Amino acid sequence: MADRPLSAGRTAAAILVLALVVGLAGDACHVAAGTTRYEWDGIPTLWKSAIWFPVALSGAVLAAAWLSERAGTQAVRVRSRADAVAGAAVVLALYAVTALLNDVPTTVSVVLVGSIAVAVWAWWDPSPGALAVAAGAAVLGPLAEIAVVAAGASSYGDPVDGLAGVAPWLPCLYFAAGAVAARLWSAIADPG
Amino acid sequence: MADRPLSAGRTAAAILVLALVVGLAGDACHVAAGTTRYEWDGIPTLWKSAIWFPVALSGAVLAAAWLSERAGTQAVRVRSRADAVAGAAVVLALYAVTALLNDVPTTVSVVLVGSIAVAVWAWWDPSPGALAVAAGAAVLGPLAEIAVVAAGASSYGDPVDGLAGVAPWLPCLYFAAGAVAARLWSAIADPG
Amino acid sequence: MADRPLSAGRTAAAILVLALVVGLAGDACHVAAGTTRYEWDGIPTLWKSAIWFPVALSGAVLAAAWLSERAGTQAVRVRSRADAVAGAAVVLALYAVTALLNDVPTTVSVVLVGSIAVAVWAWWDPSPGALAVAAGAAVLGPLAEIAVVAAGASSYGDPVDGLAGVAPWLPCLYFAAGAVAARLWSAIADPG
Numbered sequence: 001m002a003d004r005p006l007s008a009g010r011t012a013a014a015i016l017v018l019a020l021v022v023g024l025a026g027d028a029c030h031v032a033a034g035t036t037r038y039e040w041d042g043i044p045t046l047w048k049s050a051i052w053f054p055v056a057l058s059g060a061v062l063a064a065a066w067l068s069e070r071a072g073t074q075a076v077r078v079r080s081r082a083d084a085v086a087g088a089a090v091v092l093a094l095y096a097v098t099a100l101l102n103d104v105p106t107t108v109s110v111v112l113v114g115s116i117a118v119a120v121w122a123w124w125d126p127s128p129g130a131l132a133v134a135a136g137a138a139v140l141g142p143l144a145e146i147a148v149v150a151a152g153a154s155s156y157g158d159p160v161d162g163l164a165g166v167a168p169w170l171p172c173l174y175f176a177a178g179a180v181a182a183r184l185w186s187a188i189a190d191p192g
Numbered sequence: 193m194a195d196r197p198l199s200a201g202r203t204a205a206a207i208l209v210l211a212l213v214v215g216l217a218g219d220a221c222h223v224a225a226g227t228t229r230y231e232w233d234g235i236p237t238l239w240k241s242a243i244w245f246p247v248a249l250s251g252a253v254l255a256a257a258w259l260s261e262r263a264g265t266q267a268v269r270v271r272s273r274a275d276a277v278a279g280a281a282v283v284l285a286l287y288a289v290t291a292l293l294n295d296v297p298t299t300v301s302v303v304l305v306g307s308i309a310v311a312v313w314a315w316w317d318p319s320p321g322a323l324a325v326a327a328g329a330a331v332l333g334p335l336a337e338i339a340v341v342a343a344g345a346s347s348y349g350d351p352v353d354g355l356a357g358v359a360p361w362l363p364c365l366y367f368a369a370g371a372v373a374a375r376l377w378s379a380i381a382d383p384g
Numbered sequence: 385m386a387d388r389p390l391s392a393g394r395t396a397a398a399i400l401v402l403a404l405v406v407g408l409a410g411d412a413c414h415v416a417a418g419t420t421r422y423e424w425d426g427i428p429t430l431w432k433s434a435i436w437f438p439v440a441l442s443g444a445v446l447a448a449a450w451l452s453e454r455a456g457t458q459a460v461r462v463r464s465r466a467d468a469v470a471g472a473a474v475v476l477a478l479y480a481v482t483a484l485l486n487d488v489p490t491t492v493s494v495v496l497v498g499s500i501a502v503a504v505w506a507w508w509d510p511s512p513g514a515l516a517v518a519a520g521a522a523v524l525g526p527l528a529e530i531a532v533v534a535a536g537a538s539s540y541g542d543p544v545d546g547l548a549g550v551a552p553w554l555p556c557l558y559f560a561a562g563a564v565a566a567r568l569w570s571a572i573a574d575p576g
Binding site for chain 1: 220240274282284285288291
């Protein structure tokens, strides 16, 4: 984990790679467990994902990371590149956990994923700025997926589609991802 | 997360709110999963809990937090208000995890909840003082619940009532909650 | 948690005890859940393990800890004795989690255990040295278990024997254990 600052281009590339790994591996869990299904035939796939999913997710993570950096909100904790790896790994672990919750009562799945998401924010950077990004992700991410499901491109499995077609714990998963994304740029570009 | 000290009254109120949220959400998981049942009719409920449960639990957490502070044992780690949120969220996540363990062999559930509880203590404040509060909670909490079950007010589901009517992993869950409660007062009243 | 340095003999004894507790409790989870079975009769058992398993595992952990210390690679984070307890508890929790994954798709179990293993390394000591020990453990540990299974001394349950007779997530579990073992000697002998 070198400590020299990175250029903006290399920082963006590193964030895209990290988001791609987390998005592809997490989505592979959801598809393998039957949490989600892709409904359109003839779309190229990458691992278990239709190609548009990792592209859209990586772009959204990069946009969140870059906009958070530009907004200049103050971080409570300065994060290193190793922390960025830990943060991405924790979000991926939570992603995989959600693939285990298809037969679990909604109360349990939402409380479990929600409490871990709050812990991730409080550990990673308990700042108002990261909270705002996390909350924004918790609203915009599920809304985007609801639109995708409504368009018929993908669907959530029967027992976990109770939130307008998507999983009730989905806002919590986006909250955790948003909290980490909020400080990903500074953690990778110029770690303290 | 303001850094100014809080009055004793406001600190107590903050602890009660935190304990109420964790207790209600965790108990809702247990009721939803069939881990526990309330047996008396005609008692007012709050979310999924009979009203006496969150009242008793919040009072016990506040008492543990205040007595630990008064006892003046030395903390190894100074905790902030954000840490208090993280600690409460981790205890709630462990609470929700226990609601997933109804069909799991007792060996696995006890080792899982016990090892996470030890990790919570070693992360939050690995001091002899916090260990004493955690151990006390691990004894007194399950004893109180055993008395409640014996009185017929509530019961644990069939496969998880092997410890005198309560779940074998219950002492581990109280251990984790006690460890965090031990430094909750100082974390909220006058964070470092 | 006293801060005085320990002699090499006492450090080795402490590591053996820690590894024995984690190995016995974790293996008890695997046996209880049907993840693994011991196949030879007439071998003395300790808890649920044939006696050779905790002996071999403790010896391997001690060797990894001592060789990592002797190799003199540089740690990024100085770890305390309390951290050693936390690290051992986290590895044991992950060990217990693997006992819950017998009916889970391989993609989900490998991504879950793998992402937690990476997070353990990035939290405990995100150094190239600890990464090398973790990677070595992820190769040598499963190879040794594959040989044990091939010799007929033990076996993995039907749905989790897809990696030459052992579980596909086994390298990830050894990775996490190896990462922690890499700095166990210094954490216990002479904590910072």
